[in-house]
Amino acid sequence: GNSVTQMEGPVTLSEEAFLTINCTYTATGYPSLFWYVQYPGEGLQLLLKATKADDKGSNKGFEATYRKETTSFHLEKGSVQVSDSAVYFCALTAGGTSYGKLTFGQGTILTVHP
Amino acid sequence: DAGVTQSPTHLIKTRGQQVTLRCSPKSGHDTVSWYQQALGQGPQFIFQYYEEEERQRGNFPDRFSGHQFPNYSSELNVNALLLGDSALYLCASSLDIGGPGDEQFFGPGTRLTVL
Numbered sequence: 001g002n003s004v005t006q007m008e009g010p011v012t013l014s015e016e017a018f019l020t021i022n023c024t025y026t027a028t029g030y031p032s033l034f035w036y037v038q039y040p041g042e043g044l045q046l047l048l049k050a051t052k053a054d055d056k057g058s059n060k061g062f063e064a065t066y067r068k069e070t071t072s073f074h075l076e077k078g079s080v081q082v083s084d085s086a087v088y089f090c091a092l093t094a095g096g097t098s099y100g101k102l103t104f105g106q107g108t109i110l111t112v113h114p
Numbered sequence: 115d116a117g118v119t120q121s122p123t124h125l126i127k128t129r130g131q132q133v134t135l136r137c138s139p140k141s142g143h144d145t146v147s148w149y150q151q152a153l154g155q156g157p158q159f160i161f162q163y164y165e166e167e168e169r170q171r172g173n174f175p176d177r178f179s180g181h182q183f184p185n186y187s188s189e190l191n192v193n194a195l196l197l198g199d200s201a202l203y204l205c206a207s208s209l210d211i212g213g214p215g216d217e218q219f220f221g222p223g224t225r226l227t228v229l
Contacts (some may be wrong), residue, residue, distance in 0.1 A: 107154075
């Protein structure tokens, strides 16, 4: 079946530090890949996505590149802010009978200190 | 334009009881999916509704059932509640004609506590 594995958290950084959160996946066919963010007390918001190999998704300074050869979709940001503190989820949807079903990783808690 | 709305926000039940959670999709969306998010975990897919039918289902027992109404809103019902059903229940809506890469919009969730 499909699965997503994220790096263990929590991750604690100082403001303006570089961020990487690793994500690898297992899927049949050609999945679409997503990063969702969950702020305290809120639901999930889509941060960025990529739908085919070598696509780069980007939003709010965050980036992730769909790497089919390494089955990875690592999230990066060059300079984090305190307001980026949240839980980040890597996810995928695959085609066929799994159409429209999001499979999530376990989430990575990010805390950014001033 | 209202996004996805869910009610109630919080709910406390005891073991063995039944609960109904409600979701209104984003305007123009026709597909509703439900997810269970246990504390400290990623959301787990429960089921998806389209055209008032359950289109696909995750690995959840039959105690979890749902319904979709003609206006595309949806309900999630859980019977014979167990302590392990305590979680945040998230509803997500999308447009069926979109591709698998299309965004699913999530509501704020219903926090269910089973005592």
